[in-house]
Amino acid sequence: ATPTESGAVEANHAAFVRAQAAIPGGVNSPVRAYGSVGGDPRFLARAAGPYVYDVAGREYVDLVCSWGPALLGHAHPDVVEAVRSAAARGLSFGAPTVAEVELAEEIRRRVPAAERVRLVSTGTEATMTAIRLARGVTGRPLIVKFAGNYHGHVDALLAEAGSGVATLAMPGTAGVTAAAAAETLVLPYNDLAAVERAFAERGAQIAAVIVEASAANMGVVPPLPGFNAGLRRLTAAHGALLILDEVLTGFRVGPSGWWGLEGRADAGGYTPDLFTFGKVVGGGMPVAALGGPATVMSQLAPEGPVYQAGTLSGNPVAVAAGLATLRLADDAVYARVDAAARALSDAVGAALDAQGVAHRVQRAGSLFSVFFGPAAAADGVRDYADAQAQEAFRYRAFFHAMLDAGVNLPPSVFEAWFLSAAHDDDALGRVVDALPAAARAAAAA
Numbered sequence: 001a002t003p004t005e006s007g008a009v010e011a012n013h014a015a016f017v018r019a020q021a022a023i024p025g026g027v028n029s030p031v032r033a034y035g036s037v038g039g040d041p042r043f044l045a046r047a048a049g050p051y052v053y054d055v056a057g058r059e060y061v062d063l064v065c066s067w068g069p070a071l072l073g074h075a076h077p078d079v080v081e082a083v084r085s086a087a088a089r090g091l092s093f094g095a096p097t098v099a100e101v102e103l104a105e106e107i108r109r110r111v112p113a114a115e116r117v118r119l120v121s122t123g124t125e126a127t128m129t130a131i132r133l134a135r136g137v138t139g140r141p142l143i144v145k146f147a148g149n150y151h152g153h154v155d156a157l158l159a160e161a162g163s164g165v166a167t168l169a170m171p172g173t174a175g176v177t178a179a180a181a182a183e184t185l186v187l188p189y190n191d192l193a194a195v196e197r198a199f200a201e202r203g204a205q206i207a208a209v210i211v212e213a214s215a216a217n218m219g220v221v222p223p224l225p226g227f228n229a230g231l232r233r234l235t236a237a238h239g240a241l242l243i244l245d246e247v248l249t250g251f252r253v254g255p256s257g258w259w260g261l262e263g264r265a266d267a268g269g270y271t272p273d274l275f276t277f278g279k280v281v282g283g284g285m286p287v288a289a290l291g292g293p294a295t296v297m298s299q300l301a302p303e304g305p306v307y308q309a310g311t312l313s314g315n316p317v318a319v320a321a322g323l324a325t326l327r328l329a330d331d332a333v334y335a336r337v338d339a340a341a342r343a344l345s346d347a348v349g350a351a352l353d354a355q356g357v358a359h360r361v362q363r364a365g366s367l368f369s370v371f372f373g374p375a376a377a378a379d380g381v382r383d384y385a386d387a388q389a390q391e392a393f394r395y396r397a398f399f400h401a402m403l404d405a406g407v408n409l410p411p412s413v414f415e416a417w418f419l420s421a422a423h424d425d426d427a428l429g430r431v432v433d434a435l436p437a438a439a440r441a442a443a444a445a
């Protein structure tokens, strides 16, 4: 390392050592740790457009994008200005505002089945509220989820979860009671026959099926054609609710989320009972939401008997960021992100092919990720068992080669890569230039 490079390594390491003495693991969310790739997580100081900068001033092309929210790129000037101006008018009122209504209306405009929208602060709160609402409406106890799907750190939804739970290879988590775990049925993703059997055996007890609109927390594993529609058919037949979790995909893969690509009538047609949103809907600030038909949503307090609340729900500064982001996210933005994802995922595949690294790149709209190994290459990855069977060790070498070349990838093979409308030819070119050495590192791993 050059003297400046070793100074940078030291500055970042000092931040990490200090963090570990004050914060468990030095991070406020496990996915930020470099647990499965090794090394010190980069401590970031600022971000702009497609780039992030660490505490030592090193620049990286960012393919994490805050795990989704930064659809327009980091610190878009119009979004920052909306936040600045909202902050000057007051940070939090604990009373309703017109901006909250505008955000709810913007969500409904994009996803008309979200007739009523409740704003919360995190995706976890959105899914937690959705399952409470489903239980309240149906009077039934059980929730069906899919292995490798992640819906936030809700007790009932952590069993065989994706994202950080998958990265840490945890089957579940300590601190969840056996009673809570027993009320969750975990089924293999993309296996409609398993869902049919569950309904045949315990249908009268099932309150809801919750599913990622397109799974992206075990790497990117799109639903097989007809899977989501089949879930809709089965839940409807048995009086259970279907909760489509669009926290990650919503307003990122298209103006109306994954549902807009696959669910709307002109695309083949299915409509869930409840949608959950997060990430892009807050434009980088803490906003998430759930939405659904007026008849179901009216069961939430104060109209109905299902309680849900939040001191900071619909926070005016956070809502300003979300509203500004959605208003800027027009068709041209989605077209740019799509084109960037197509170009980059093709380039990743070509670089790995050139080094003879067996792999499969899987894409869902503008989301994609790489699975390593001959099994993934031959058959693709359609569920959590497939994702876990890959040669995950190759990613560690690949990740660090990219990082050394100034590209910030998700520090786990079980996460999607995120792009933004700010990823221009220059930023993408830098990623493409870094790929051959990373592919060689993966081959040698």
Ligand code: PMP
Pocket: 067, 121, 122, 123, 124, 125, 127, 150, 151, 152, 153, 163, 212, 217, 245, 246, 247, 248, 249, 278, 279, 288
């Ligand atoms: N659902 C999905 C599909 C997610 O990807 C996530 C977060 N990655 C969540 C829910 C939880 O959101 P949050 O981290 O904001 O609680």
